[in-house]
Amino acid sequence: MSSIRGFDNLHKRDVFELVRSVAYERKDVILAMTINRLNFEHIETFVREVSMWHGGGVVFSFSTPYVGDQQPFYLKDEQKEQTVQRLLRLKDVYGDFIVMSRRALELLRPCEVSRWSPQCPTWAAKSIRSDGIPIERCIFGPKADCSRCGCNISTSMVALGEGDRETARMLSLPMRLATAAAPHESIVASSQPRRGDCSSNP
Ligand code: SF4
Numbered sequence: 001m002s003s004i005r006g007f008d009n010l011h012k013r014d015v016f017e018l019v020r021s022v023a024y025e026r027k028d029v030i031l032a033m034t035i036n037r038l039n040f041e042h043i044e045t046f047v048r049e050v051s052m053w054h055g056g057g058v059v060f061s062f063s064t065p066y067v068g069d070q071q072p073f074y075l076k077d078e079q080k081e082q083t084v085q086r087l088l089r090l091k092d093v094y095g096d097f098i099v100m101s102r103r104a105l106e107l108l109r110p111c112e113v114s115r116w117s118p119q120c121p122t123w124a125a126k127s128i129r130s131d132g133i134p135i136e137r138c139i140f141g142p143k144a145d146c147s148r149c150g151c152n153i154s155t156s157m158v159a160l161g162e163g164d165r166e167t168a169r170m171l172s173l174p175m176r177l178a179t180a181a182a183p184h185e186s187i188v189a190s191s192q193p194r195r196g197d198c199s200s201n202p
Pocket of ligand 1: 064117120121122137138139140141144145146147149150151154
């Protein structure tokens with residue numbers, strides 16, 4: 001557990017406990033984990049811990065660099081491929097608690113990103129800064145490297161455009177969870193076959 005408890009040195013706060021206090025037993029709160037070199041080894045530990053909070057679930061994205069940014073903070077393609085396989089295994093175990101479809105997860109693979117990013121569905125969402133000024137192109141701004149994009153909103157929109165039924169169901173899930181009075185019942189196993197064959201990858 002200590003491996004996933006961060007301390008925000010900038011604001012001098014225990015961020016993990018702060019998030020827990022907000023998200024605990026809140027079906028209308030979905031956690032978002034942005035995966036990078038600092039945290040990618042702790043994804044399973046993180047999911048195991050937050051699954052005990054009985055909240056709305058968790059989604060994943062990869063940190064998206066600016067064009068030309070080669071900082072080691074960002075995962076390499078091979079690491080992303082392996083990480084997506086781990087996310088798919090978590091999806092098999094945690095089911096709807098991972099609030100993304102299998103296809104939306106698969107579309108985070110670099111070999112998939114190279115296919116969809118030139119036609120990224122930026123029309124699906126308008127991004128606006130806290131001061132009200134619209135952000136050009138997408139939430140990451142015009143300098144972001146589309147070929148290394150890790151945006152889970154975009155992968156969900158692409159999967160929806162492919163007609164993926166699980167994605168349609170997952171996109172409506174947060175609202176249903178928030179309004180449901182029944183206890184959390186999302187930990188399900190699934191044997192649904194995986195799509196998204198990138199021939200040179202597992
Ligand atoms: S960086 Fe922005 S525009 Fe480019 S692929 Fe990602 S979400 Fe789309």
